[in-house]
């Protein structure tokens with residue numbers, strides 16, 4: 032297990048290096064407004080684990096694709112993720128002052144710049160995918176469609192809406208799961224699916240198994256996030272210093288108890304790994320990523 036976690040950390044470093052170089056290049060062009068460009072760069076290039084790009088590239092590896100074909104989708108996923116964090120931190124949402132140990136975008140710049148940067152990061156994700164030189168037209172359209180669904184009202188934005196509506200409410204475990212499947216899970220599923228779609232020969236059965244892996248992993252990610260919240264990990268300061276409303280949100284440990292949440296996490300890890308049973312060693316990086324997600328400390 033420890034060996035697999037170290038393997039995942041090394042892979043995350045490698046993906047971060049490639050993705051950040053590409054994002055740096057994309058965000059250096061055509062500065063219509065220097066302030067907007069600075070806010071975008073600050074929001075994307077200032078840290079982050081790069082879990083979604085790594086999942087995308089690991090899924091491409093599992094399918095035997097050249098991993099460079101997954102670079103554009105990996106960057107697009109990170110851009111959507113960055114936009115969601117910038118908007119999530121705004122006063123109208125979670126009202127957070129810190130993210131990744133630094134002032135949030137609306138504090139470092141201003142609210143209007145943060146809103147515009149989030150909007151522009153989102154559209155840049157789709158521009159990047161539509162221009163991806165290593166993908167066929169069909170792959171580009173499929174990926175754009177999948178990413179749009181996963182991040183829009185049927186996915187992440189829908190989950191955020193449920194989250195905002197549920198503040199102060201008593202949710203059941205099933206309702207909490209529905210919220211997280213949309214808010215966090217949909218983009219994690221898209222990360223793995225876009226990686227797999229870099230292969231022209233991926234079958235429905237392979238996609239379905241990889242989606243099951245990602246679906247369990249997405250929930251595991253959230254359960255671990257809730258546990259880290261409780262354990263008061265100081266490295267996730269931004270999220271932890273949210274508004275009173277943010278703190279009143281329902282969590283797995285609140286519903287299941289800390290031990291119950293840990294057991295749930297272990298079951299989800301089993302589920303994720305079982306979904307990869309039909310894959311051989313080519314899926315070892317995905318297996319390592321699953322171990323990392325449940326063991327991560329930030």
Ligand code: GRG
Nearest residue numbers: 079080081082115118119188191214215256270
């Ligand atoms: C505002 C449209 C809109 C959506 C917001 C995903 C989301 C929806 C908000 C993020 C808030 C949050 C902290 C959710 C919990 C799980 C999560 C996505 C944590 C942050 O992701 P990491 O840990 O962050 O991958 P880094 O900083 O490593 O990139």
